[in-house]
Amino acid sequence: MREIRVRFAPSPTGPLHIGGARSALFNWLMARRYGGKFIVRIEDTDLERSSKESEKNILSSLRWLGLDWDEGVDVGGPNGPYRQTERLPLYERYARQLLESGWAYPCYCTEEELTAQRQAQLAAGEMVRYAGRCRSLTPQERVRLEREGRRPALRFKVPEDRVITVRDRVRGEVSFDCAGMGDFIIVKSDGIPTYNFAVVVDDHLMGITHVVRAEEHLSNTPRQVLLYEALGWEVPEFAHISLILGKDRAKMSKRHGATSIDQYRERGYLPEALVNFLALLGWSPGTEEEVLTVEQLKAQFSLERVTKSPAVFDLEKLNWLNGYYIRHSPVERIAELALPYLRRAGYAPGEEKLRLVVAVARNYVEYLAQIPQYVDVFFNDPGYDDPEAREVLAQEQVPRVLGALRDKLAGTGEVADAAAAKELLKKLPKDLGLGGKKVYLPLRVALTGKTKGPELHDLLPVLGKEGTLARLAKAEAAIGITD
DSSP states (O other): OOOOEEEEOOOSSSSOBHHHHHHHHHHHHHHHHTTOEEEEOBOOOOTTTOOHHHHHHHHHHHHHHTOOOSEETTTBOTTOOOBGGGOHHHHHHHHHHHHHTTSEEEEOOOHHHHHHHHHHHHHTTOOOOOOOTTTTOOHHHHHHHHHTTOOOEEEEOOOTTOEEEEEETTTEEEEEEGGGTOOEEEEOTTSOBOHHHHHHHHHHHTTOOEEEEEGGGGGGHHHHHHHHHHTTOOOOEEEEEOOEEOTTSSBOOGGGSOOBHHHHHHHTOOHHHHHHHHHTSSBOOSSSOOOOOHHHHHHHOOGGGBOSSOEEOOHHHHHHHHHHHHHHSOHHHHHHHHHHHHHHTTOOOOHHHHHHHHHHHTTSOSSGGGGGGGTHHHHSOOOOOOHHHHHHHTSTTHHHHHHHHHHHHHTSOOOOSHHHHHHHHHTHHHHHTOOHHHHHHHHHHHHHSSSSSSOHHHHHHHHHHHHHHHHHHHHHHHTTOOO
16 A cells, blocks of 8 residues: 555645644544655745745644644655745746646736626626637737737646546545636746646645545646646545534634634633544544544544535534543643633632642633633632622521531641542531531632532632631621621
8 A cells, every 4th residue: 555645735824724724634634544644835825915924823733733744844854845935946847848748828818808808708698717818829929919018827728528527535426527617827927836736736746645625625626637637647536525614504704713723722722622623523433422532533534434514613512522621631731721811810829729729610611711710719708799699698597507617627627628528518417407508508608709609619628728717707707797
């Protein structure tokens, strides 16, 4: 079996999008599953929109997701350079080959002339395509046009009597009639190659065996097949993965949630959660499993289980997965990741308190940017201004309840952990002859000033014995109990 070589070739015109990340992941998983090579190159021939900032963002996002590459920008390799703007002499060489072999010809049509042609075709109800005006120019006509100052583009001569059939690994057999295609530009008048031409040259010279990319590129495939054939090169296998839609079945946009990997990273999503989620957008392991480690994904991924139906971006599912990974990761790691969010919110816990606070708060969050919402009870003394909280504290049994917990704490050492706190708390209702709600709700309000929040057995170890006693005293003062 030949070595599988796949690639991810983004245009650096913005941050790494969810769809691009999914394409990169599928290629990476395929390479890792079959012991192949994953190549990352940059398609930066859109000179107006490409930027180094976008390139840096894309590469950083790929690394954050854990997608390493065997060849490409930053790591090098035998098939470089890996940026298209550094490969212009290569494109020039193969453009000349197509020109000399009769597969390409110079086109002198101006943008205004092409626009007029399109409008005339639309008005006549005809298919919009290049009409071949420059296809049969004589040498004398070319000289005359060049003397007018026209700089030619280079067009590929499309055979009109061909039907191109592509056996796509995801979509099955797909056919395209060349009659409706029209001769297409392969090199623009400024000497910059177009996407369809450059990608063919790059994929061939880099030995790409499988082109796994988004469904929107399916329409480009027949042009690329023609270029492969005209240059005498082997055509790689194609696999076009489905679009990503929102839950309303519309093409994914900002209204469905964040669209770039950067945005999820900034909100405190974990890379392994995002990788797990992206893998399930259009691929299935063949079981009902939804939580899959990277190692499991590498062992199970195959194109045969990639569906051609659109994938639905379900933010609720992503949030559930991310929450799962937050709760099942080492607390030390989550504490380190959560610290910047806490600092921005004005909290500066020491190392031990940070670990204790995060160990509790992570049970309530879907992503780490939410953690500050759940930690104020650990850092700020409670106030009792909330009418619902004051109503609870006004219940007749409350002085007995507060005193019982104070006495329990006075007779014990430090409450070391949640298990010890549970043991201490569970005896209170029986000792007092009260139902659990009559005991635990007033204690929650006394310690936090709120009727909802962390479990009491999680709260006590973080507050510590002295901190808990101090809050009980404050609650007693609030309801008029004095020593």
